[in-house]
Amino acid sequence: MDTERTEENGRSDLDEWRAYGKGEAGALARLVEKYRRPLFGFLSRFTGDAGQAEEWFQETWARALARPGAFTKPPLAPWLFRIAHNLAMDHFRRLRREGALPGAGTGDGGEREDGGEGVPDVAAVSPDRVVATRELGERIGAAVAALPEAQRMTFSLRMDGRLAFREIAEIQGCPLGTVLARMRYALAKLRAALAEDYEEWKEIR
């Protein structure tokens, strides 16, 4: 796959990665900048806290850099998001062990994972869970934050990471059909939660 080239210098992610390995410090800075929005967006959707997201963002890159030989075949994004996903999952597991979070459902739509409401209660989302967003984007972000964990992961990996469903399935360690179902249920809940916004959004799309 050769569609990961930055428009600035025409280098692929792998070229940049290797250049950094040879001591070109700027190559890492360019990669970090390139993946800033998708990776930070993905992480902040889970923690809701910009400081924590920043911490995870740095940790994700550090873990990737600690194993430079692991990235030999593009694309870079699925590998990075896998590391970020595992960080977030570790965090959730820890919270669950400590009793700070209820047990997570599979997010496949068969069960009520959102407190039995079926449709996320956007108004119930605390302000600090809302990523700095604007108008429609802000409301979408809030609705996404109210999705069950697995659906939120799937949605965010797809929307923030622009990953293929096959790659999401590998990251989440589940069948492709499960991922597709999670995405379908996530979109259905968003449509219901953002019915009015969807009308507005349809006009601008």
Added chain:
Amino acid sequence: MKTTMDANGFEAAATAEERALARALEACPMPPMPAGTVEGIERRARALRAASRARALRALWMSAAAAAAAVALWFGTWRTGPEGAAPVASAESVESAEAEDPFAEAEAEWLSPYDAEFEELETTLLAFEALDFDSDATAFPSL
């Protein structure tokens, strides 16, 4: 920096709804990357690598120790024989082992300043043992 994030042909493969949602989310402002982020990442990576090396070294040390223990066990079995007979140690081998004692020289050197005191103590003890307290309690010899 303007970049191409369409690494997986998202724009082509996604539904219109997905594309529009993605664009709406992308329009949200993003907090700027704090200064020193890249340096922080490199620092963390170095720490992770160091920790990984330390773990590998510890694992290597543990396996070496286990191997040494296994060899010692095997050697002990070989010396005692399969029935667990007591090790055979001839007088020559004991003398030889004592002669080859790597600590003997260091020990002698370390104790040499006390030789005179040891001798004096030994003389005192011998004299004390030779006393006959029952015969005459007042006849305590001068040491």
